[in-house]
Amino acid sequence: MLINSERSEIDWLLEEAVAADPNDSRAWVNLALLRPTDIDLARPHDAARRAVALAPHDPLALNNYAMVCKEAQDWDEAERMARAACEYAPNGASSRFNLAILRLVRGGYAEGWAGHELRWQGSRELAAGRPAFPKPQWRGEPLAGRTLLLWGEQGMGDLLQFARYVPMLAERVHREGGKLVWNSFPQMGALLSRSLGAHCDLYCAGGPVEALPPYDCEVSLLSLPFLFETRDDTIPGPAAYLAPDPARAAYWRKRLADDAGERRLKVGLAWTGSLTHQRNPFRRVGLERFAQAFAGLHADVAFYSLQPGAQADVEAARAAGFEIADYSAEWPDFDDTAAFVDGLDLVISVCTSAAHLAGALGKRTWVLLDVNPHWVWQLDRRDSPWYPNTTLYRQKQFRDWQPVLDAVSADLAGLARAHREALA
Template sequence: MPPMISDPDHPAWPAFLTFLQRAVLAQQNGLAEARAIWLEAATLLQAVDHGTPENITFSLLEQRRHDDAVAFAAIIAQLRPDEAIASFRLGYALQLANRHGDALAPYRHALALDPLLPQLRTNLAGALALTGGDVAEQVALLEGELKSAPLDINAWTNLAQASRFAMDLPRALEAGARAVELAPENPLALNNYALALKEAQRWDEAIQLTQTSCERAPGDPSMRSNLAMLHLVRGDYLQGWAAHEARWQGSRELGGNRPAMPAPQWQGEPLAGKTLLVWGEQGMGDLLQCCRYIPLLAERVHAQGGRVVWNSFPQMGALLVRSLGSHVDDYSAGGGVEALPRFDYEIPLLSVPLVLGTLDDTLARTVPYLRPDAAASASWRARFAGEKRLKVGLAWTGSLGHQRNPFRAVGWQRLASAFANIGGAAFYSLQPGAAADVAAAQTAGLPMTDYTAELKSFDDTAAFVSALDLVITVCTSVAHLSGAIGQRTWVLLDVNPHWTWLLERRDSPWYPNATLYRQPRFGDWTPVLEEVTRDLGALANPRG
């Protein structure tokens, strides 16, 4: 038998692949004799029977030759369409190449051929989870795997995550505990159980397990990023901001997406005669929340004899430059790295508090720090002049693509049910692109007016919000915008809130005009809506 030529740098590798590809083409054209000839030619270079294709695929994967592994596994899967293991290997190679969406089809094909193939259902569930696939299907796959392989650590670990997103917290906790029991040193098992514990508000246990997962996987930034969220939500900014630097490698939203900058990140070096670029990052809410640090940053840089240039998001319109632009030497929005002015150091906005210090005792004094356009605000007030009822803006969901939106979103249905019979209040949608939801809410009995088509930027929205009396919102950018301009804001929070809102307290050091309404139990919005409805009724009808 000839030696294995699984190294793509081997001189015979191109010919080997070519012979296999021609065998595939012959098979697709129904040329059985030609297929046999080309396979025989390939076999003269490298055997492809029994476990050899698996050995070659895994050898390529070990060498991190992911594209070569995928190409080879795809050829074998086409040559052997009736072998579940061939399609499974292709799906596995695609997953290791970070092509989880592409892995679904070969995994599903393998599942149709052999539903009991070990690890198949676990891997397919993992690929679905990483591509936003149906949660119910993930749970069914993993439960099925555990019936035939009750000691499958990966299945228990993944089930803890899938059950959490399926809003089945008891099963998530059970699966997480079982995974840790079977593999107490496994960092992913520890991490996923900790995520379930957060939903159960078992914060001390969650942070202990997350710290242990970081110790077990010191090179995995996702564990440290999760630890940062725990520190921050508990108000431990000193540890939280430092750990938050792992977000660029470890968070699901930002991992690997830090733009390449032509200058080093500022760590507090002297800036005399130097220019510092501070740039917007993450979501709109994060930007609106943390742009308050711009004056403090600029004060320090200017005191050292340096310059500050600020690049933000074009969706803000003129809001940021009007409110904070006087503090910086230059302001721009969007345009990409190549359009930026020359700078000596750079810093992403949410790294600023780490360099400046925790600053938790200065937060309330910064509000309001954003100023809506005075003329636009006056125009909205004039349009509302005839409205004597309490003017209430509503936002019932965050970004549909946010991984925690299923937990954060209240939904228009709950608001319509709760507010439909409140007299003395006029409701206005703050939900862009939600005309169908607004229409459905109106049909359900909630009289809500929708001017969002006129709001082209956050600057427009700020002017509109400033003319209202109250904003009721879930955790989304509207909450931060309303809080930043000093509007009275009621924020509806799930049990595991974004770190901004901290834990247990009804007020917010970030936004003094905000009142926080928290779920007492996982997934239970009923007490929240009952409390908000009671308070809204009292505010709208003070003598009623």
């Protein structure tokens, strides 16, 4: 990753290049790339538009302009540019994948799922490619007498969201006379095996490809929405499809209640996603912003960190006067985190695994989204077809969190007041 000074040097060189040759479309394309340090869209938007004007048939220029239009919330223009990029590069995986994501975020599941299957060739985050398996990929053919291997991919949030498909897949596999083996991430602990493992003939976690149990064909968890032709009204339920360990959940409920006889509204906070995610600089809110927004609510709200490995953030917030408890060092895996979250009244999170975990547990969850959200959250709507107990708070302007935090703070004050009155 380039540090800020290196980025500034690159920007300076690109500015010099377009000044020397204003008709150099590729220089404009490179200048149009959105940087994590950009605080507005003027430079990338103008550069992207200039690149398209100079090279209207260049799929790279068109695709880049589509990406900038997404940040500007110009969704019609973004899709028009993405379609044009595909027209001039019909075999370009990146253009086709980006068009699919545009369709999905706009609720166009019927058109989007097939293109989503190009993620291994078209997504920069999956540049390493699809894992190589010795057995063929399952594409929906009959499974009589065969064992299907189901495996997880991408991040923890993706696994938590799409694990809901396991019962549906298992029903089909067993109805056709096959067997289902599910290999998942060890970071989940016993959460998935307890909640959904009974649907499978075998559940296992981790390990290299060569150590997998015997199977005849394989499929990725994130390919199941495509194979089952998912639409908004056919997303598998129920609202709470993951179950925490009852004993651990009871332990945390009692422990939190015993903390000075805690009767305030219990709220978990997650303020950043993975630091290596390319969009995290735009998704991240930061605990310092939460602390400012919620500073006057401590009388009625007890705050808890859901951010593992963020002790420095927590200590800085405490030093600034924001009360927040942090038990995350006691959660070795997601199963322990789930038991803790089960004892909360509300989770407030950016787009990261904490939001998906709380949603999958059926907990009341508020998710803060930037202007160009992950496709699963769609656009405009306050609710989510994936998580019925989740409310979405959306940015209106690029990198402007203040109106979002104002709305969340006002709603939190109202919820805390109702909680206090119910206990009176």
